């Protein structure tokens with residue numbers, strides 16, 4: 001398999017993306033309900049079939065159907081209509097969930113997340129982000145790395161207490177900046193942000209697994225990683241920063257790969273406009289750089305959003321393949337959007353692109369892919385080939401079984417106890433910085449436990465008589481004698 005078949009034209013040609021061009025990134029756009037997620041599912045399934053691991057955010061839970069085989073009559077009829085074989089099947093899906101309820105949890109540390117992404121997650125302005133960067137530098141210098149949001153809070157408290165020294169050493173910080181950061185940490189916690197921070201740490205390589213049934217080594221499918229994002233979407237900054245962090249980690253971990261015949265991994269950003277909403281120019285620049293550089297590491301990025309205007313030009317220029325679903329143009333702004341989308345395509349004399357964009361049906365799209373030379377093909381109007389797995393959300397029981405049967409569940413299911421987490425984390429940070437790991441003993445002294453254990457040895461022989469016993473006997477008998485003598489003296493006889 002050397003290409004990803006996307007759709008069929010009305011004259012029966014298959015429009016496909018060569019696998020080696022998948023790292024030149026892609027954009028899927030269209031109004032709501034026109035088929036973006038189903039197209040994403042189709043493409044993700046095809047990558048998996050080609051042995052390429054996939055990561056996607058499942059915004060409405062409707063991509064989870066990939067884990068189930070459920071023949072769909074509409075899909076079958078569509079396949080028949082476009083002359084494409086329909087073979088229902090399921091795919092190996094790994095469910096992840098930041099909150100640990102709809103999948104295996106993913107955790108990292110505040111320190112690993114880094115000052116820039118934390119500033120984005122906390123919605124800080126430049127001055128506050130500067131103060132946060134100082135908190136990171138200080139904790140690194142003092143080897144008091146931050147694991148959780150509480151650790152960050154304490155570091156900020158320390159900075160306030162030692163403000164004069166900190167200002168002298170690292171530069172000016174104001175109490176107002178620190179207070180705002182503290183307040184925003186509370187807001188992040190209210191959105192469930194604290195769940196992201198803890199041990200054991202997530203290893204990004206766990207997103208790059210493939211599945212083999214063990215019978216035929218040639219039959220390898222890429223594992224489709226789905227992060228459950230419906231609750232995450234209520235915290236757009238957390239969602240966007242989290243996805244950006246994953247991409248940054250991939251970039252950091254993967255070696256330079258040059259031009260490959262297929263990507264090492266494909267990353268789908270659904271609701272990609274959230275990445276850029278209120279993003280400072282520096283962040284947009286950072287994303288643009290990341291998307292550009294991650295290509296040479298063998299990672300393909302697919303952005304999925306309603307309009308190309310949601311994506312900054314610098315990033316848009318990095319996206320080679322375009323799949324445009326129908327755009328509804330009711331307002332002048334919408335019409336501008338249609339014009340902009342139409343102009344982005346390499347023209348096809350047989351198609352009036354502007355008119356076509358507004359009249360495409362559900363599951364129809366205008367597509368331009370990169371040919372094996374990297375040149376965009378002229379735009380074609382296609383019917384998107386339906387997915388082979390279930391369209392729509394998977395049943396809860398299938399999801400539960402897939403979650404509990406996965407080896408990732410065994411690896412990440414439990415967080416470590418607080419104390420063990422802190423020690424584990426500290427040693428991990430030390431080792432990463434070339435320092436020796438520490439054996440933690442606390443205040444424990446050898447043999448100390450004995451003072452807490454009662455003596456249960458049986459007593460040996462009859463108990464010895466103590467001095468107190470003899471004194472008591474002496475007192476008792478002298479009282480009796482004194483009594484007798486008094487009686488004799490009083491009555492003359494006993």
Ligand SMILES: Nc1ncnc2c1ncn2[C@@H]1O[C@H](COP(=O)(O)OP(=O)(O)OP(=O)(O)O)[C@@H](O)[C@H]1O
Pocket residue numbers: 030031032033034035036037038039062074075078362363364384385386387391
């Ligand atoms: N290629 C296709 N083959 C078969 N059915 C399709 C196809 N594309 C879309 N559909 C049908 O259209 C419905 C809506 O599609 P989809 O959920 O992909 O829209 P969307 O663009 O992602 O919408 P939203 O922006 O609201 O998320 C699907 O549930 C499915 O029934």
Ligand SMILES: [Mg+2]
Pocket residue numbers: 036037038
């Ligand atoms: Mg959708």
